[in-house]
Amino acid sequence: MAPARAAAKKAPAKATAAKASTKAAAAKAPAKAAVVKKHKAADPIAAPAKKGKGPKGLAHTPSVTPPPAKAAAGRKRKADDDVAPPAKKAKALTHGESINDAPVQPLNVFVFGEGSSGELGLGNTKKPPSKDVKRPRLNPYLTPDKVGAVQVAAGGMHTIVLTHDNKILTWGVNDQGALGRDTAWEGGLKDVDAASDDSDDDDDGPGDNGLNPREATPAEVDWSTTELAEGTRFTEVTAGDSASFALTDDGKVYGWGTFRGNDGIIGFTPEVHIATRPILINGLKDITTIKAGMNHCLALDKKGRVHSWGCGQQDQLGRRVIERTAKAEGLKPRDVGLPKGPKKAAVAIAVGTYNGWAILKNGDVYAWGLNSMDQTGIPTGEGDTDATIRPAQRVPALSGIGVTSIAGGGQHAIAATESGDCLVWGRVDADQAGIPVDELSKLPEDILRKDDRGRPRILKVPQKVTAITGNVFQITAGTDHNIAVTKEGKAWSWGFSANYQTGQGTDDDVKIATMIDNTAVREQKLNAAAAGGQFSIVTASANTEMVNGV
DSSP: OOOOOSOOOOOOGGGOOOOOOOOOOOOOOOSSOOSEEEOOOOSOOOOOOTTOOOOOBTTBOOOSOOOOOOOOTTSOOOOOTTOBOOOOOOSOOOOOOOOOOOOOOOEEEEEEEOOTTSTTOOOSBSSOTTOOEEEEEEOGGGOTTTTOEEEEEEOSSEEEEEETTSOEEEEEOOTTSTTSSOOOOOSOOOOGGGOOOOOOOOOOOBOOOSSOHHHHSOEEOOOTTSOOOTTOOEEEEEEOSSEEEEEETTSOEEEEEOEEETTEEEESSSSOSOEEEEEEOTTOOSEEEEEEOSSEEEEEETTSOEEEEEOOTTSTTSSOOOGGGIIIIITSOEEOOOOOSTTOOEEEEEEOSSEEEEEETTSOEEEEEEOTTSTTSOTTOTTOTTEEEEEEEEOTTTTTTTEEEEEEOSSEEEEEETTSOEEEEEEOTTSTTOSOHHHHHTSOTTTEEEOTTSOEEEEEEEEEOTTOOSOEEEEEEOSSEEEEEETTSOEEEEEOOTTSTTSSSOSSOEEEEEEOOSTTTTTOOEEEEEEOSSEEEEEEESOSOOOOOO
16 A cells, blocks of 8 residues: 655644654664664654645555655646656566466445545546545446456555456556556646535536546556566556556566655666566566555565565665665565574565565564554554664564454554454554544553653554454555454444545544445445555445445
């Protein structure tokens, strides 16, 4: 998931603070970096503005200077002066040994939350673009019989889908090439604020809602200028704030878009500023899974080594990147440098806005990156806007308890365990915990830090989300909201809901983990969820009759 690219909605008096940011510049580090390192401080962290279209990024509250605001729908966007042209075809690639399998189960895809920039992929219908989708709605452009999506990944303001017939579709904001295809549109746009109809009906008939239909409608990524080995199959996709990536069956990684830093675009590779079409990511082989944070990416290889590349200004790469060589070295995939040994190979990876985690074969969990709200799980930051973890450090509270997956948000994170529990930690002052305030408030000071008014602010130690009924097996985190999917086929959500990204039909914060329930998903057995900056997606196996609810 990647975040702050849209103007905020009006915020209620109780939450006047807006986009917090931590302009963290890469700090000088000794030869052996300490566990906690400080960057040059910037603005203090503030509580997320309620009822705002605030952070739009992949699961992240901004802690660095956010990218320039997305152009209003009524204006034409100016392309960056040095956008790289599509990569020329290289010499023929050969297909290696297949080490990854592609998903095969076609999915029904339900979307909800912010949709004014085409994030929901509902096309250029007559529905007003200013209207958010309050509850899960079946996306009519992704029907199992015509498309057959098998995996979905949400970025800051765009989404990427892998289909059963080896296609990759994208939709949403394409400002820096994140969609991997041409979305130029001369059909005319109108300001999203001009829309006046806020009805909540389900009439998605033809019309013009002011969106660019080539962004707002799912369409295939353009591979015409990309060299692919014959027989290549894609097995996984992932999305960041302004970039997307795809993994192949033989362990290659392709990507498009760009990475951003404190001062704007850093680049996509040392040679390419913005990749408008897919290019091969050099320096990676035998990769088994990929995960994109806001402006960095992790890849796990078959030997259990974790590789990172992108922006490293908040130590999200888990390795030292010297400022003067940041472009040359940060944009090249390099080993994070986790402990070595047969039982210490990584078996899973995870990302947050500016974080990374690795789950090792022996059950240990390692973390790195920004730790301003103890979001790594290591209680050292406690409100210090510039605290980071580098190199990767073992997380005692998460090690040896059977953690199977982790999802990082803006400044909080959640985890699923073998026993079906959902754990949460980090920032909790916008109801990111999903735990009743009175229950949180009883926790001792060594576990919970409160603000000046005595309200819960930082969970230093992971705690169980007790309201969830069922066994959690899949999780996702947005900027300040979360979704957990149980083996029983239900999805539970909580947190910041200003744009209905929780799918609960309310723009008030969802304080306690609550099951998502409406006519669209009630009879479905949900199997996955993906959270973008201010929108979300849930999926179900396509084997039951569909109801298009609201």
